[in-house]
Amino acid sequence: MGRPWEMSWELARHLWRVHRRARRGRLSPIVLMLEPLETCNLRCAGCGRVREYAEHMDVRMPATEALTIAADADAPVVSLSGGEPLLHPEIGDMVGGLVEDRRWVFLCTNGLLLREQLDRLPRHRRLCLVVHVDGSEAVHDQVTGYEGAYREVEQAISEAVKRGFRVATNTTVFHGSDVGDLKGLFGRLTELGVEGLMLSPGYAYEAVPERELFLNRTESQRIFRDLLDHGTNLPLYDNPLFLDFLKGERDYPCSAWAVPTRTVLGWRLPCYLIADRHTDDLSELLEPELWEKYGPGKDPRCAGCMLHSGFEPASAVDAAVHPWKLLTRKVKR
Secondary structure, eight states, rough: OSSOOOHHHHHHHHHHHHHHHHHTTTTOOOOEEEOOOOOOOOOOOTTOOHHGGGGGTTOOOOOOHHHHHHHHHOOOOEEESOOOOGSSSSHHHHHHHHHTTTTTEEEEESSSTTTGGGGGOOTTTEEEEEEEHHHHHHHHHHHTTTTTTHHHHHHHHHHHHHHHOOOOOOOOOEETHHHHHHHHHHHHHHHHTEEEEEEOOOOOTTTTOOOOSOOOOHHHHHHHHHHOOOOOOOOOOHHHHHHHHHHSSSOOOOOOOSSSSEEETTTEEEEOEHHHEEOOOOGGGGGGGGGGSTTTTTSGGGGGGHHHHHHHHHHHHHHOOOOOOOSSSOOOO
């Protein structure tokens, strides 16, 4: 199926605007990471949210507030996450409002509640359900700490596709991830009818003590070269230049300002992974001076980060402004 052509066109136009503004020292969001709650029905290995926001598990962002935040950020894409967004009592109103405002919505879910919640969600080309899957059955169940999680995910994806929803998946690659297992998983997900596969290297939250789970930059590059080289017909959803970055074939600066994260406590400053503080003022995250302090080589906490929310925006702008780079990529077969 692939992503709708309207999305690619609208996003390309926005990326050009972002590029022009950045050249004048004005930073603009590309994707809004919106977390209307931090509560989750799983305790996955490597997830920091349920620990960072442990004292705020009962807080729910009203749908009206979420729509106002999206309007203020004015990003064409909104990623609804958390927490598990399907636990939010107003998630249907939230998604419906964002779609009516002509946002492209990625609803990120672990899939456990998806089948029973499909009736609450609009079946619309501007909504894509993104189901998190970290490996085949044994691996995914271990990561989530929930026996049967993978089987439920498969059933949820099948039902959503059958009912005409756009469905993609997101997979975090951790230290020790088996490349063969991941390739088998991606083949199976493609058979189920997902329109795209998203990838991201696991990188440490300050709130997560299990540091052995996470990848350093050298290991990330090795694993992604093994995973992505030698040809693939898989429907990879990430920008191709970002995939080259993951393999160590291109270099991009951190552009986490393009994917600001709004939680129930405010905007995380500076980024999805690091919250030195929260603020109610989005413009604080869009000050170029702020980003002189963060990123690899600037803050030691950023040293090994290759997270998509930090580096994919720069690759997307690069592809929009220099499209010939997509045509001249060296793809191994």
